[in-house]
Amino acid sequence: MHRINPTSTPAWKELESLSNELSNKHLVDIVSTHTRKFKYEANLKDFRLNYMRNHLDDRVLDAFERLFDQTKLAEAIEDQFNGKKINETEGRAVLHTALRKNTNTPFILDGENISKQIEGVLSQMEHFSNGVIKGDLKGYSGKLFTDIVNIGIGGSDLGPLMVYEALNAYRKRGLKAHFVSNVDGSHLARTLQEINPETTLFIVASKTFTTQETMANAHSAREWFLSNGGALKDIELHFAALSTNIPAAEDFGIHSSKIFGFWDWVGGRYSVWSAIGLSLCCTLGYETFEKMLRGAEEMDEHFRHSTLRENIPMLLAAIGIWYTNFMKYTSHAILPYDQNLSRLAAYLQQADMESNGKSVDRNGEKVNYETGTILWGEPGTNGQHAFYQLMHQGTPKITSDFLASANTHYPLGNQHELLLANFLAQPQALMHGLSKEQVQLNMAKEGKDQNRIKQLTPYRTFEGNRPSNILIYSLLDPIQVGRIIAMYEHKIFVQGCVWNIYSYDQWGVELGKKIATQVLDEMVSGGTPNSDPITTRLIQNLQALRQ
Ligand code: F6P
Numbered sequence: 001m002h003r004i005n006p007t008s009t010p011a012w013k014e015l016e017s018l019s020n021e022l023s024n025k026h027l028v029d030i031v032s033t034h035t036r037k038f039k040y041e042a043n044l045k046d047f048r049l050n051y052m053r054n055h056l057d058d059r060v061l062d063a064f065e066r067l068f069d070q071t072k073l074a075e076a077i078e079d080q081f082n083g084k085k086i087n088e089t090e091g092r093a094v095l096h097t098a099l100r101k102n103t104n105t106p107f108i109l110d111g112e113n114i115s116k117q118i119e120g121v122l123s124q125m126e127h128f129s130n131g132v133i134k135g136d137l138k139g140y141s142g143k144l145f146t147d148i149v150n151i152g153i154g155g156s157d158l159g160p161l162m163v164y165e166a167l168n169a170y171r172k173r174g175l176k177a178h179f180v181s182n183v184d185g186s187h188l189a190r191t192l193q194e195i196n197p198e199t200t201l202f203i204v205a206s207k208t209f210t211t212q213e214t215m216a217n218a219h220s221a222r223e224w225f226l227s228n229g230g231a232l233k234d235i236e237l238h239f240a241a242l243s244t245n246i247p248a249a250e251d252f253g254i255h256s257s258k259i260f261g262f263w264d265w266v267g268g269r270y271s272v273w274s275a276i277g278l279s280l281c282c283t284l285g286y287e288t289f290e291k292m293l294r295g296a297e298e299m300d301e302h303f304r305h306s307t308l309r310e311n312i313p314m315l316l317a318a319i320g321i322w323y324t325n326f327m328k329y330t331s332h333a334i335l336p337y338d339q340n341l342s343r344l345a346a347y348l349q350q351a352d353m354e355s356n357g358k359s360v361d362r363n364g365e366k367v368n369y370e371t372g373t374i375l376w377g378e379p380g381t382n383g384q385h386a387f388y389q390l391m392h393q394g395t396p397k398i399t400s401d402f403l404a405s406a407n408t409h410y411p412l413g414n415q416h417e418l419l420l421a422n423f424l425a426q427p428q429a430l431m432h433g434l435s436k437e438q439v440q441l442n443m444a445k446e447g448k449d450q451n452r453i454k455q456l457t458p459y460r461t462f463e464g465n466r467p468s469n470i471l472i473y474s475l476l477d478p479i480q481v482g483r484i485i486a487m488y489e490h491k492i493f494v495q496g497c498v499w500n501i502y503s504y505d506q507w508g509v510e511l512g513k514k515i516a517t518q519v520l521d522e523m524v525s526g527g528t529p530n531s532d533p534i535t536t537r538l539i540q541n542l543q544a545l546r547q
Pocket of ligand 1: 506
């Protein structure tokens with residue numbers, strides 16, 4: 001991989017000077033110039049990005065084309081798709097795209113035909129999930145499975161959880177999935193209250209099969225199963241594992257036919273396309289999962305072969321870099337006007353922040369520019385009654401992606417129209433704001449006296465000038481969900497390439513895990529006091545409060 005400091009490129013300097021000019025203009029004025037009216041849209045069939053409401057113009061897009069060129073993005077994309085070990089700090093290829101490539105052409109990685117391996121696991125998933133849905137596979141008392149409990153955390157939880165919520169309309173015979181992730185026993189305990197051991201399938205999802213939270217929950221689930229009617233021999237009917245660590249899954253007692261493997265070239269936060277999707281196959285049907293793979297594959301092709309102005313993930317990446325590095329915006333909101341995407345922001349927090357939350361570049365040097373994105377969000381319209389106040393009138397500078405589906409799986413009166421009206425209104429309000437004059441006119445019409453008008457005007461004025469991206473699609477079906485996830489994955493990748501960081505490792509999560517082990521020792525067995533006296537004091541305080 002190339003190791004180019006983006007700030008050393010001529011294009012970066014161009015963008016700096018363009019941002020000096022454009023940051024002083026109101027978005028309404030930028031957008032209304034007749035040269036750009038109704039430009040700035042990109043489509044992948046019925047999936048559409050409208051990025052008109054941003055502080056950019058053709059000069060900015062041209063400069064981004066040069067920046068991508070000067071940071072060798074095209075080569076980086078090919079390196080990733082072709083299986084080069086671009087995750088250099090872990091010595092691994094990054095091939096989640098291979099998981100969704102529908103092809104018979106062999107893909108050889110380190111002497112192995114990984115296409116064959118992928119096909120093998122997919123057909124194991126298909127067979128198993130059909131068995132669960134059709135009832136060929138049953139619980140120990142001969143009853144059909146009704147509940148699937150996925151035990152995993154991070155990428156082994158958020159992907160399937162988000163997609164399960166997104167595609168709930170596709171559920172088969174009422175099969176219900178539960179997702180248990182937190183080491184806080186409340187999470188598992190509350191789930192166990194809702195299920196019956198005779199009709200529950202537990203799926204232990206962990207790439208490493210060593211993650212503290214997942215192992216603790218898996219062992220507790222196993223104990224609960226054994227003390228509520230299940231026998232040791234029944235474990236093989238009620239437990240499956242998804243992991244790259246087959247021996248550890250076997251040691252846990254899971255039958256080899258119920259272990260679904262994947263590989264070290266699948267990053268945890270990019271693993272929903274792998275065996276980690278088994279809970280989806282078992283509840284939504286294998287064909288739904290397969291369609292999601294096809295949607296993602298379409299986005300892969302679109303990303304790999306389109307020019308910047310047509311390329312949805314690349315445009316989103318460019319806009320993100322533009323606002324983060326040049327316009328000095330501080331965070332990015334994900335705002336799906338779709339209750340079914342209620343976990344999208346949480347999913348993307350891991351995908352994006354674990355990937356690009358880095359401050360050392362590929363040369364081992366501390367970066368001298370911003371990287372990473374603070375990402376957050378909630379579905380609309382709920383967010384409107386919570387944090388939109390800050391988006392409209394607060395001081396932090398925030399960018400946002402608004403997403404909505406033209407049609408709904410759940411038509412109820414005119415509620416979908418109400419939802420879409422709000423979806424369209426908010427970005428308009430964010431951009432236009434409301435002028436002092438208009439505010440005063442409105443208050444005069446309300447019959448307010450002049451003193452009150454004068455007093456309230458500053459509070460009721462909206463500056464506007466807040467940018468947004470709009471993503472629309474015909475219906476939130478498996479194809480669109482595949483496209484949405486793959487789109488964001490590629491956006492993250494492009495940003496990591498330009499920022500010259502390694503997006504596919506996550507060393508930053510290690511330290512806290514290590515300290516937790518020491519703290520546990522000190523808490524439970526009075527082991528050597530922690531080197532941090534504040535922690536030791538807090539342990540003592542907590543112990544005093546424990547019953
Ligand atoms: O938090 C770090 C992390 O390694 C994530 O990257 C990963 O998705 C998660 O933990 C779970 O890991 P595993 O699937 O190995 O249990």
